[in-house]
Amino acid sequence: MRIAKVLxxxxxxxxxxxxxxxKFLLVQRVDHEGQLLPEYDVAxxxxxxxxxxxxxxxxxxxxxxxxxxxxxxLDALVIAIIDTVSVASGRLYSK
Amino acid sequence: MRIAKVLxxxxxxxxxxxxxxxKFLLVQRVDHEGQLLPEYDVAxxxxxxxxxxxxxxxxxxxxxxxxxxxxxxLDALVIAIIDTVSVASGRLYSK
Amino acid sequence: MRIAKVLxxxxxxxxxxxxxxxKFLLVQRVDHEGQLLPEYDVAxxxxxxxxxxxxxxxxxxxxxxxxxxxxxxLDALVIAIIDTVSVASGRLYSK
Amino acid sequence: MRIAKVLxxxxxxxxxxxxxxxKFLLVQRVDHEGQLLPEYDVAxxxxxxxxxxxxxxxxxxxxxxxxxxxxxxLDALVIAIIDTVSVASGRLYSK
Amino acid sequence: MRIAKVLxxxxxxxxxxxxxxxKFLLVQRVDHEGQLLPEYDVAxxxxxxxxxxxxxxxxxxxxxxxxxxxxxxLDALVIAIIDTVSVASGRLYSK
Numbered sequence: 001m002r003i004a005k006v007l008x009x010x011x012x013x014x015x016x017x018x019x020x021x022x023k024f025l026l027v028q029r030v031d032h033e034g035q036l037l038p039e040y041d042v043a044x045x046x047x048x049x050x051x052x053x054x055x056x057x058x059x060x061x062x063x064x065x066x067x068x069x070x071x072x073x074l075d076a077l078v079i080a081i082i083d084t085v086s087v088a089s090g091r092l093y094s095k
Numbered sequence: 096m097r098i099a100k101v102l103x104x105x106x107x108x109x110x111x112x113x114x115x116x117x118k119f120l121l122v123q124r125v126d127h128e129g130q131l132l133p134e135y136d137v138a139x140x141x142x143x144x145x146x147x148x149x150x151x152x153x154x155x156x157x158x159x160x161x162x163x164x165x166x167x168x169l170d171a172l173v174i175a176i177i178d179t180v181s182v183a184s185g186r187l188y189s190k
Numbered sequence: 191m192r193i194a195k196v197l198x199x200x201x202x203x204x205x206x207x208x209x210x211x212x213k214f215l216l217v218q219r220v221d222h223e224g225q226l227l228p229e230y231d232v233a234x235x236x237x238x239x240x241x242x243x244x245x246x247x248x249x250x251x252x253x254x255x256x257x258x259x260x261x262x263x264l265d266a267l268v269i270a271i272i273d274t275v276s277v278a279s280g281r282l283y284s285k
Numbered sequence: 286m287r288i289a290k291v292l293x294x295x296x297x298x299x300x301x302x303x304x305x306x307x308k309f310l311l312v313q314r315v316d317h318e319g320q321l322l323p324e325y326d327v328a329x330x331x332x333x334x335x336x337x338x339x340x341x342x343x344x345x346x347x348x349x350x351x352x353x354x355x356x357x358x359l360d361a362l363v364i365a366i367i368d369t370v371s372v373a374s375g376r377l378y379s380k
Numbered sequence: 381m382r383i384a385k386v387l388x389x390x391x392x393x394x395x396x397x398x399x400x401x402x403k404f405l406l407v408q409r410v411d412h413e414g415q416l417l418p419e420y421d422v423a424x425x426x427x428x429x430x431x432x433x434x435x436x437x438x439x440x441x442x443x444x445x446x447x448x449x450x451x452x453x454l455d456a457l458v459i460a461i462i463d464t465v466s467v468a469s470g471r472l473y474s475k
Contacts (some may be wrong), residue, residue, distance in 0.1 A: 001309070001327040001361055007127060007292070008182035010098070012151065014142055015175030016161060024096070024151070026180060028127055032292060032313055032325035040127035042151060048301055051183055055310070056297065056327060061156050061346050062360040066301060073174045075157040076096055078359045080300030081144040085311060087293035088336055102222060103277035105193070107246065108269030109237055113257060119191070119246070121275060123222055135222035137191040137246055146278055156251050168269045170252040171191055197412060198467035200383070202436065204427055205460030206446060214381070214436070215466060218412055232413035232436060233381040241468055251441050265442040265461045266381055286405070286422040286456055288390070316419035317387060317408055325384065332394055341404070341422060346441050347455040363394060364453045365395030370406060372388035373431055 001040070001056045003030040003082065004084060006049050010042050018072045025078055027057060034085070034092045043076035044069065054093055065095040096151045097136070098125040098177065101144050105137050113167045120144060120173055122152060127189045129180070138171035139164065149177040149188055191246045192231070193220040193272065196239050200232050208262045215239060215268055217247060225274070225281045233266035234259065242273040244283055287326070288315040288367065291334050295327050303357045310334060310363055314340060319370070319377045327360035329354065335372045339367040339378055382421070382463065383410040390422050398419045398452045405429060405458055407437060414465070414472045423456035424449065434462040434473055445458050 004027035012024070023045045029037040041057055046066060049055045055078045063077035064070050085092040099122035103116040107119070115136035119140050136152050141161060144150045148175045159165050180187040194217035202214070213235045229246050235242035236256060239245045245268045248284040254260050275282040289312035297309070308330045314322040326342055331351060334340045340363045348362035349355050370377040384407035392404070403425045409417040412467050426446060430437045433456045443457035444450050465472040 001359070002114060003327060008180065008187070010151065011179045011181070012177050012287070014178075015151075016141055018161070019175060026127060028181065031323065032311060039124065042098060047302055056295065056300075056356045058360045060360050062348070062358045063157070064160070065349070065356055065358040066303070071160055073153045073157045073160040073172055074096070075153045075155050077358055080297035080304060082295060082297050083299075084104035084296045085293065087311065088295070103275065103282070105272060106274045106276070107270035107272050109273075110246075111236055112254070114270060121222060121277065122260065133221065137193060156254070159255070166255055166265055168248045168252045168255040169191070170248045170250050197467065198472070200436065200462060201464045202460035202462050203465070205436075206426055209460060212390065216412060218436045228411065232383060248450070253442070254445070256443075261445055263438045263442045263457055264381070265440050265443040286454070288422060316418065317406060331396055341390065341395075343453045343455045345455050347443070347453045350444070350451055350453040351398070363422055365392035365399060367390060367392050368394075369391045371386065372406065373389070377388070 001058050003054055004028055004057050005030055006051050006053050006055060008051060016073060022072065027055060041076045043078045044074050045078045047078055047081055049078050049081050056080040056082060098151050099123055099150055099152050100125055101146050101148050101150060103146060111168060117167060122150060137175045139169050140173045142173055142176055142177050144173050147165045151175040151177060191248050194218055194247050195220055196241050196243050196245060198241060204264060212262060217245060231266045233268045234264050235268045237268055237271055239268050239271050245269055246270040246272060286343050289340055289342050290315055291311055291336050291338050291340060293336060301358060305359060312340060316324050326361045328363045330363045332363055333363055334363050334366050341365040341367060381438050384408055384437050385410055385433055386431050386433050386435060388431060396428055396453060402452060407435060421456045423458045424454050425458045427461055429458050429461050436460040436462060
């Protein structure tokens with residue numbers, strides 16, 4: 001999984017029917033030192049994450065493991081809102 | 096998913112039979128600030144996207160979740176035409 | 191999918207039994223402006239592509255969607271020989 | 286698989302229910318010469334790896350092959366704690 | 381698939397039970413001109429490849445297509461030992 005920060009939302013009305021009701025978040029990746037990377041994902045959200053929160057994003061078929069997402073053409077999913085990231089030298093992030 | 100801008104089309108007559116009738120779009124990736132990236136995908140299209148429109152592209156097995164695509168050797172699919180991309184500071188894109 | 195140009199072939203006699211009869215092509219990726227990239231794939235071929243032809247390459251589980259390839263440990267497949275790549279400003283490639 | 290060094294942990298209380306009890310490790314990738322790379326994964330742990338240990342990380346659907354992980358939206362798993370990495374010129378790493 | 385050169389081995393005793401008896405090779409990727417790249421994989425071996433041999437490596441779910449590997453959390457497999465790589469200008473590699 002990747003650590004990412006929620007930047008905003010992507011809205012679409014013209015999409016595959018299976019995607020009705022899917023919320024798409026624009027998330028920017030964070031590196032292992034807590035710095036923002038010039039990389040992003042648009043990920044479906046199943047945890048109700050809000051702007052500026054740090055989240056875990058799963059990619060690939062992992063995004064379709066939850067029963068309600070299993071038939072949707074998704075390749076990225078926000079699976080958790082992060083509370084803390086801890087390394088040997090201390091807290092990298094705390095919500 | 097990735098945000099991308101439709102550049103054009105790729106046409107092939109000599110292809111696997113399962114691909115008859117599949118429309119292939121050439122799409123250029125857009126970054127999280129709305130800038131074009133030097134990266135692209137050739138993706139099947141299930142939403143009727145046109146040149147210059149911004150779309151969401153799913154990669155990998157996500158491209159084969161729709162029943163009519165399930166047996167085709169595809170690894171990228173345009174799943175939505177984007178209306179808006181919104182971040183904290185405002186609209187990054189509006190159709 | 192990626193656009194690629196066929197460079198040559200890879201031959202192996204010592205391989206998994208399921209790969210008997212599989213033809214492996216060495217293909218170099220082409221970017222969205224028609225330039226060769228310093229990236230390649232070794233892909234199985236199901237369309238009879240020849241050296242210098244431009245092809246579409248699918249990656250990942252897409253390479254195992256055709257019945258005859260479904261049990262082989264393949265992660266890349268040439269799925270089509272390209273006739274034309276067209277963008278707003280004209281033809282990027284014509285066979 | 287990738288060789289990686291365990292840096293720390295990621296904790297989340299607000300997550301998909303299937304992830305209850307899943308331990309998330311922050312691991313930094315190591316290259317083929319034993320140097321740390323500026324790349325990381327957040328991976329589930331099934332072997333009880335500790336900080337500073339070198340581990341093997343599997344990505345993608347490989348992370349869901351163990352029965353207890355099969356329904357979780359995971360895309361990375363620590364599958365082994367490394368004892369040694371040996372190359373022609375000697376030991377690259379020994380635990 | 382990727383062309384790679386076998387560098388050595390990775391040994392682990394503390395690993396998922398399904399991996400008992402799996403041999404892990406450290407392989408360095410080779411580019412389309414035959415040069416070594418600063419990229420590697422740790423791949424399971426099903427063909428008995430030795431140090432310095434050139435091999436084909438499949439990634440992702442391809443690594444679990446062989447019956448004996450189907451339940452193991454693997455994302456890379458050496459599927460063939462390469463005899464020759466041939467391009468228009470001649471032999472890039474011959475075993």
